[in-house]
Amino acid sequence: xxxxxxxxxxxxxxxxxxxxxxxxxxxxxxxxxxxxxxxxxxxxxxxxxxxxxxxxxxxxxxxxx
Amino acid sequence: xxxxxxxxxxxxxxxxxxxxxxxxxxxxxxxxxxxxxxxxxxxxxxxxxxxxxxxxxxxxxxxxxxxxxxxxxxxxxxxxxxxxxxxxxxxxxxxxxxxxxxxxxxxxxxxxxxxxxxxxxxxxxxxxxxxxxxxxxxxxxxxxxxxxxxxxxxxxxxxxxxxxxxxxxxxxxxxxxxxxxxxxxxxxxxxxxxxxxxxxxxxxxxxxxxxxxxxxxxxxxxxxxxxxxxxxxxxxxxxxxxxxxxxxxxxxxxxxxxxxxxxxxxxxxxxxxxxxxxxxxxxxxxxxxxxxxxxxxxxxxxxxxxxxxxxxxxxxxxxxxxxxxxxxxx
Ligand SMILES: [Zn+2]
Ligand SMILES: [Zn+2]
Numbered sequence: 001x002x003x004x005x006x007x008x009x010x011x012x013x014x015x016x017x018x019x020x021x022x023x024x025x026x027x028x029x030x031x032x033x034x035x036x037x038x039x040x041x042x043x044x045x046x047x048x049x050x051x052x053x054x055x056x057x058x059x060x061x062x063x064x065x
Numbered sequence: 066x067x068x069x070x071x072x073x074x075x076x077x078x079x080x081x082x083x084x085x086x087x088x089x090x091x092x093x094x095x096x097x098x099x100x101x102x103x104x105x106x107x108x109x110x111x112x113x114x115x116x117x118x119x120x121x122x123x124x125x126x127x128x129x130x131x132x133x134x135x136x137x138x139x140x141x142x143x144x145x146x147x148x149x150x151x152x153x154x155x156x157x158x159x160x161x162x163x164x165x166x167x168x169x170x171x172x173x174x175x176x177x178x179x180x181x182x183x184x185x186x187x188x189x190x191x192x193x194x195x196x197x198x199x200x201x202x203x204x205x206x207x208x209x210x211x212x213x214x215x216x217x218x219x220x221x222x223x224x225x226x227x228x229x230x231x232x233x234x235x236x237x238x239x240x241x242x243x244x245x246x247x248x249x250x251x252x253x254x255x256x257x258x259x260x261x262x263x264x265x266x267x268x269x270x271x272x273x274x275x276x277x278x279x280x281x282x283x284x285x286x287x288x289x290x291x292x293x294x295x296x297x298x299x300x301x302x303x304x305x306x307x308x309x310x311x312x313x314x315x316x317x318x319x320x321x322x323x324x325x326x327x328x329x330x331x332x333x334x335x336x337x338x339x340x341x342x343x344x345x346x347x348x349x350x351x352x353x354x355x356x357x358x359x360x361x362x363x364x365x366x367x368x369x370x371x372x373x374x375x376x377x378x379x380x381x382x383x384x385x386x387x388x389x390x391x392x393x394x395x
Contacts, residue, residue, distance in 0.1 A: 036278060
């Protein structure tokens, strides 16, 4: 199990280890084009598989700016 | 862990439409090559250009400022940044802070305008008094002020942070509303009109929204993650953005194809006869005798503020340029 925080919405999710970032985004209702996933502070490709105790941040990429 | 398709280091992203993984360094290079290619393909800049970069404090303007700053040696650019404080509560304060930090980090002179100081009201106050949507008032004021600064500065171009997703959405919207004349404003650049309007360029024309974010993030340019409180998630633009990305997921590269074709279409469109004139009050670009900014401010103050705003802008630009000179001398 790992925890994921969604920015800027400040939601918290619990994530099963072993699932891919792509599956995680789908489950959280995001399109892979509109969100970036950071694991322990670094961005990862969508086929990265979540490990136990990973610190995950899902950044909803905002329009504008 | 997936590895970079070029160098074998740990990948930070997978580029679906190119079917390759990229590490941090190669990702940065990938985005900068896109910007470089757009500059060349669309003839956005020439060597030695003086460019005013509009910065909001968000990811796109952070990416834009960074990319132009990193390309400025190659193109011998003279860069200036402009931030407009809209007076939208905490959001505007944070935006100002991020813009200031980004400009400082990249050593680019920053000109700051405050809407309340210039017009007497913040953007939300103006919208309330005019009974108009906040976003339309905001767009009008920003366009006017950016052009006013660019004209005073004698800039060759104004660089805007619109990314590929923004422009694909605007184009879809103009199709749905059949506002097709609007299309030729969505290309990678608009032309200069001597003395009354400085042309706008969009160096992030082919950079996806997500790529713009990752680029700014990987290079550590300060930007805010906050969303403007006036964004309406039910607006046609927001709905189209979600839909377009659903298509992109199934048809990788669709957005780029659309924009490249759009740029060609715009280039080949018959030149419309614009009735270009200058506002009888402030002298800047207008499609009618009085520009929309002068008309709007006259409704509120009883007199058009264009001329006063322009002279205040002139002072601020002079101050900024003399600060530049003294820091160069010292
Ligand atoms: Zn690499
Ligand atoms: Zn005017």
